[in-house]
Amino acid sequence: MSIAVDNIHEQQQQLQMQQQHQQQQHQQQNCMLKEMVNDRWRIIERLGSGTFGDVYRAVDIKCETQSVAVKRETHSHGKERTLSREKGYLLKLRSVTGIPAVHFYTKLNTYTLLVMDLLGPDLEELKSYCGGRFCLRTACILGLQMIVRLRALHSQLCLHRDIKPDNFLMGVGKTSNTLYIIDFGLAITYRMPNGQHNPMLKERSLVGTPRYCSLNAHNKLSLSRRDDLISLAYILIYFIKGHLPWQGLKYKEMGLSLDEAVRQVKTDYTSGQKAAELRKDLCHQMVQFLDYTLNLRYMDEPDYGHLCRLLGDIMRTNQWSYDMTQLDWYNI
Structure with missing residues (x-):
């Protein structure tokens, strides 16, 4: 009986501490309002x-617009x-x-x-605004800009390591048709001062977002340029299909952590028995895009031009223009 009472008291103390922490955070957030x-x-x-x-x-108090x-x-x-x-x-x-x-x-x-x-809205917000998915044309145009951004980052020896729709935002005003990449809190440099590529090591924990990260991230391996591009391939499939097979898993019922459950299902759909199901209903260029990124080795320099040509081929085959004003969210 005393053990049960002690447990209740301990839970109450933990709850009080959580509430105090939340109140402190709320006060800090509010005190920032109107601050200079x-x-x-x-x-x-x-x-x-x-x-x-x-x-x-x-x-800006000098120009409030x-x-x-x-x-x-x-x-x-x-x-x-x-x-x-x-x-x-x-x-x-x-x-x-x-x-x-x-x-x-x-x-x-x-x-x-x-x-x-x-900046303006992120691609996750815009996808929701457009009914939960993008048409293939919009996905290709966005994909082309995303490849260009990653090529520019990688040319500066920068790995992003958290590629996801939330981290790509459209500009505002004159730059409303320019896609921006944000959130470099997990970014690293992939070459050492002597110019050699970072060696592959074991990480202490998963780096990135489980839904979009590569299996290398799930396996706690050092990430490289290929992993940013694998995440991009998953994002394009997510845009086109509206979801990925490893979303919404009841991982607690599976007796696994979210990371472990996603890794298990992702392995099955990318290279296991259900690999064909992930690729089902994708045009052959998009399948090639995914397979190219998955087959890159750790130190490989990706052929960004090849990936751009795959998406460009989809555009040409369908005789689609690159007019940014015809993207899905402009036509709702």
């Missing part, structure tokens, strides 16, 4: 949050600080089309702020 950043940008609203912290919209995004990362013991890494890669890639500009960065006692371009 660098005596120039006034924070207006919170846009969302991620593993790093929160994102806010702020306006100009908005920026403000990322806020709270410092906590034992937590890797990602905004410093992200700022470094954004500055390194600032000459690349489709990379948001950094306007300000500061590291304070309890948190770090990164002010950058405010």
Whole structure:
């Protein structure tokens, strides 16, 4: 009986601690509203949050029609600080089309702020807006821009390592037809100072997002250029079909973690008994796209031109134009 009472007290204490932590987070988020950043940008609203912290919209007090995004990362013991890494890669890639500009960065006692371009909706939002999938034409046009972005990143020795629809956003205003890539918190350089490719090592945990990451990531192996492209291939299938076979798994009923369950099903659908099912209803060029990325070796330099030609061939075969104003979300 005393053990049961002790357990109840322990659960109550844990619940109280969770509630206090949530209240502290809520207070921190609210106190950011109306705050000034660098005596120039006034924070207006919170846009969302991620593993790093929160994102806010702020306006330039010199020109209130100009908005920026403000990322806020709270410092906590034992937590890797990602905004410093992200700022470094954004500055390194600032000459690349489709990379948001950094306007300000500061590291304070309890948190770090990164002010950058405010962009439009991400591809996950747009896919939902379009009824849960994109037509093949829209998927190809987006895919071409995504390949170009990854080729530019890789040419600067940068691996993104978290390629997913949420990390590709359309621009606003004059850049509304430009696809941007964001969130470099997991990015690394894939060559050592001596110019040699990083060796393949074992990672401590999965890097990336289970739905889109490669089996190499599930197997805790070091990632390379091929893995960014494998994620892109999965995304294109996701756009066209509306879902991937390893979504919505009841992994707890399977007695597995989410990572383990997705790895198991993904293995079956990419190279196992159900490989043909994943490729079913895809045009042969899209199947070739997927198979090419899956067959790349760790240190291979991908043929980005080949991948562009595959998508371009789909466009030519169907006599589709590259007119960005005809993308799915413009026709709803």
